[in-house]
Amino acid sequence: MATAEKDGKIYCRFSRPKSLASMKVEEEDDPSGPTEITIDLSSGKVIFIAVGKTYNGGNDLAEHVEAPVLSSGKVDFSQFKVARGTTMTLLTQLHGVAMVLAWMLFVSFATVEGRYFREGFGSKMVCGLKLWFQMHRVVTMIAGILTAAGFILIFVKVKGLSKNAQAHTYIGIIVMAATCGQIFLGLIRPDATAGWRPKFNWAHRLLGKATHILAAADLILAFRLPMVSPEMRHFGTTVVAVWISVQVVWEVTFEVNKYLQSKSPKVDSIPGKEETKIEEKVIWKDPNGRLQLILCILFVLTIVSCSVATLCAILIF
Structure with a gap:
């Protein structure tokens, strides 16, 4: 030698x-x-x-x-x-690509678009439904398909559930089950006038947010698997941690912006008289929606950048 x-x-x-x-x-x-x-x-x-x-x-x-x-x-x-x-087989790489695109890109956008950008599309309708809802549905459907594809690919690769499966595997199974739950909720979505619509909205929101958090944790665990090389582990974990941080910052930013644009009513509080609304004060107004559009573009660029960096960790190392 x-x-x-x-x-x-x-x-x-x-x-x-x-x-x-x-x-x-x-x-x-x-x-x-x-x-x-x-x-x-x-x-x-x-x-x-x-x-x-x-x-x-x-x-x-x-x-x-x-x-x-x-x-x-x-x-x-x-x-x-x-x-x-x-260092990775093709099926493993495809599994990682599908999950990153599903949860880091599409679900990240869907959660923000469905809560904060409804008013940005106004009353525009597509196929009898509001544009924001159609966009939300299409994006979540793509995320669901990618999740299912990634789930199937990795099980084909490992030929079923291994006896040496890590926490990453079990959390992934929970994420897949929760995704199926979200799809089921979408199929039974009640009419806006239904009495149990508020409960549905909360169930849909809480399950979606909890699943997104679990998926983010599972992405971290994926790069902490024992067989992952130190270089891939360090780079991938860092990028995912940055994405989680900026996702939280963006959602807080959108929540604050939404609150500032809301109306805060003042009431007459003279003793002995019935309280009546005498004025509505708008704390902040974005009449042309320009600020909302700028924030949306910056947010999309952020999650796209994080997704591309994570894909590099999977495909290059």
């Missing part, structure tokens, strides 16, 4: 028999111990570079502790060519 470093790159050259027996350990504490396997290079193999421990301090390799760099396909060892790869 020989190694060399040139132009900032490390080169390794080694030789081995075409067919070689090795020991494999499923789990470090497995009482059955290592099992012998034969690795034959006569046919193509997927290669990877991994970091891990040895079994009980010996020479037998235990399972790697970080995501290995996998070749993009099987490598023919009888040919001389460059093999490229990544």
Whole structure:
């Protein structure tokens, strides 16, 4: 075996028999111990570079502790060519992309648009319903489809629920179940004049907000999984934490702006007389909606930037 470093790159050259027996350990504490396997290079193999421990301090390799760099396909060892790869399989990357787009981008916009931008669209109607509601429904439907797709992709990849599943997995299942709950609520949405409409509105809002919070926590946990490389863990966790922070700041900003534009009635409080409203004072007014539009554009740019940065953490590292 020989190694060399040139132009900032490390080169390794080694030789081995075409067919070689090795020991494999499923789990470090497995009482059955290592099992012998034969690795034959006569046919193509997927290669990877991994970091891990040895079994009980010996020479037998235990399972790697970080995501290995996998070749993009099987490598023919009888040919001389460059093999490229990544630390994540395609299905894992697609799972991450779907979930980031669903919860960091589309749900973030849907929660803000549905609460703070209703008045910005005025009385404009599309297919018999207000424009803000149609937009809200389309965005949430896209988020639901992406969530379901990401959920299915990762279960196909891991072939079901693993016995070594982390908290990230179980929270993801809860998020998927809550998403189905939101879809069900959407199907039974009552008319605006229905007596239980206020209860529906609160249930829809609280379930949506709780699910969004759980999804944000699960994104953090995804980058804290034991197999994630230190570089991806640091970058991804930082970006998600920034997104959570700015999302909170934006929602507080929109809430304050909404309050300042509300009407605060003054009442006559002369003793012995019935209280009557004598004046309505507008604390703040945005007559042309320009401030609301500017805030909306800045908010969208913020969540798009955070989403792109998180996708880079998934696709590049």
